[in-house]
Amino acid sequence: MSMADTERRESPTADNKRRISMYRKMAEAKLFEEELHALLTSGQLDAHFFFQRGQEAIAIATGASLRKDDYLVTNYRTLADQVGKGVDLYKVLAEIYGHEDGYCRGRGGTMHYMDWSLHTLSTGIIGGGMVIAVGLGMAAKYSGSDAVVVSVFGEGATNHGSFHEAMNLASLWDSPVIFVCQNNGYAEMTAQRDHQKKVNVAERASAYDIPGQTVDGNDPDICYEAISSAVARARAGLGPTFVEAKTYRFLGHVIGDPMLYMPPGELADRRQKDPVPQYRARLLHDGTASPNELDAIDREIRESITRIFEKAITGREAPLTTLTNYVYADNSYF
Amino acid sequence: MAITESATRVLTVKEAISEALHEEMVRDKRVILLGEDIQDPAGGVFKVTLGFSTEFGPERVRATPISEMAIVGASVGAALAGLRPVAEIMLIDFLGVCIDQIYNHAAKLRFMSGGQVSVPLVIRTESGGGASFGAQHSQSLEAWLCHVPGIKVVMPSTPSDAKGLMIAAIRDDDPVVFIENMFVYQAKGDCPRGEHLVPIGKAAVRRAGSDCTIVAWGRMALEAPIAAEELAAEGIECEVIDPRSLVPLDVEGIVTSVRKTGHLVVAHEAVERGGYGGEIAALVQERAWDRLKGPILRVGAMSTPIPYAHDLEFEMLPQRRDIVAAVRKAVGSKPRQH
DSSP states (O other): OOHHHHHHHHSOOHHHHHHHHHHHHHHHHHHHHHHHHHHHHTTSSOOOOOOOTTOHHHHHHHHHTOOTTSEEEEOSSOHHHHHHHTOOHHHHHHHHHTOTTSTTTTSSOTTTOOOGGGTEEEOSSTTHHHHHHHHHHHHHHHTTOOOOEEEEEEGGGGGSHHHHHHHHHHHHHTOOEEEEEEEOSEETTEEGGGTOSOSSGGGGGGGGTOOEEEEETTOHHHHHHHHHHHHHHHHTTOOOEEEEEEOOOSSOSSTTOOOTTSOTTHHHHHHTTOHHHHHHHHHHHTTSSOHHHHHHHHHHHHHHHHHHHHHHTTOOOOOGGGTTTTSSSSGGGO | OOOOGGGEEEEEHHHHHHHHHHHHHHHOTTEEEEETTOSTTTTOTTOTTTTHHHHHOTTTEEEOOSOHHHHHHHHHHHHHTTOEEEEEEEEGGGGGGTHIIIIIIITTHHHHTTTSOOOOOEEEEEEOOSSSOOTTSSOOOHHHHHTSTTOEEEOOOSHHHHHHHHHHHHHOSSOEEEEEETTGGGOEEEEESSSOOOOTTOOEEEEOOSSEEEEEOTHHHHHHHHHHHHHHHTTOOEEEEEOSEEESOOHHHHHHHHHHHSOEEEEEEEESTTOHHHHHHHHHHHHHGGGOOSOOEEEEEOSSOOOSSHHHHHHHSOOHHHHHHHHHHHHTOOOOOO
16 A cells, blocks of 8 residues: 555545545445345335435535535435435335325325425426426525526436426526436336437437536446536526436335346346446545445444435324425315 | 505416516525526516516526426526525426425425525426326316425416516425416416505405305406306305415415305316316315305316316316306205396
């Protein structure tokens, strides 16, 4: 080990810190979903869930590019996206259980958990978030803030009419929105080739005079570079950007999906290129972190996830008398 | 709020809405407008916002592409971010292309987030037939909106209510769909100057009577008092109630009236089948069945798309004569022979 390497590890640059932090969050999202998958498939918890497993690189790099007051509008495949923004995984799991101390007090569930103190918002309607993102960006700009908005969706959503309306309006208004398409190759249970002819959907952006770029969505460093540049552009008032991140979905559309629509061997092949262990290997290989550091991180994550899962099982649903809370601001209507 | 006579003057409903929007924009910089053609020189298809973009600037009065999903969606986003957007969907017929943003997003985000967010949004939209605009530009679709928990639905018929409800809607922390009937636009009446609020969820009694209650809104709220005068000439005294707000609905006000009169006719321009009149009939039946002296009757449009041809459209839509006939039938009276 060279002296320079030692020094870098002892007083890491901001870059290294950030990259190690990205690894931590990727590993955290991965382990949380793996534990949740085990819980659901073993029948200990009866819930649906849309796993983001495999898409951690683009998801975490996106969060790493954002400030706390920046907005993140995602869809129902959102765990890693929101981990990237810094959500409390205990509150996420409590919400998945439907418990009172979940993020949404059991009103939202697996598709709608969100943390407005971090400006995350998720919707279960494909395409529904894009137009909302344009409005958030417009309001931020109108209010004199330089906060930006990231709208996350899959390639399937780019076939939705709202995509066209949102892209056109964001372009027209120079709205500070970064459209992040996590192209995982499948729209629910339909392969991309069967739902759109365009392979690189970023090419669609030019139709709206929005810069578009296709990147390797499984490489966190490339994703960070692309998203943070787009964020800087939006923050400077230069308008929207479209980033397509090519990635892959390991656990199908929803829990229990047998994934019969995938070509034989494809999933196994892609699992060999799991972005989380790959990034770990890179950080070790380029000397950003030592094995001891990453082992310690892995151990901490394991411990904290274990605690979260042990604690969540003891929670309770909200009292039935509170059912009508939050339908309207003033509950006296009921 | 006490309003003295000198503080009012005659306006049309359209002028009253325009005045409410103007006063709220002057009062609160968070109030912004979005919609097709709303900037000058057009000033909106119905001219409600004429002069607004010149006075308040294009940042606050935003003319949008013909993209209703984006209009409502961007307004939802702006409301989440703390603004008080008023979105104009030119006609209620166009809700079909943006209803997802209304009933899946505006209506549900507070609840789904466990109270973390508010969507203080007003959606203004025009409804109603009778002017040969055909099947896609004439409908009354308020029942669609009333069905979904999380949104409020108001439908004024007088200038004073239009102004007071618009100001209340803008200041409300929940999404409000504000339905402006085409014929009601031209209705004239006293309207208070300056700050004037009408509470959302409180009905107005337009005429007192002891024989039959008529609940009517939108254009039918203008027809019902005239129908009541015709019926009074036959010796049937009707109590006419304009709910003004459909969600929340002043159930107590309506039930109290029916418990007094023993009869109820509900009149709306919307298609009778699946209309909100059925909901009101059910609510009253559940709460006042022991006082009912006859069947609750509904007056609404026939179950056809709205025709273009004048006579066909007139036949399809409910008219004043239908209210008169329904009240006679409800109270078991034959037309008086003169």
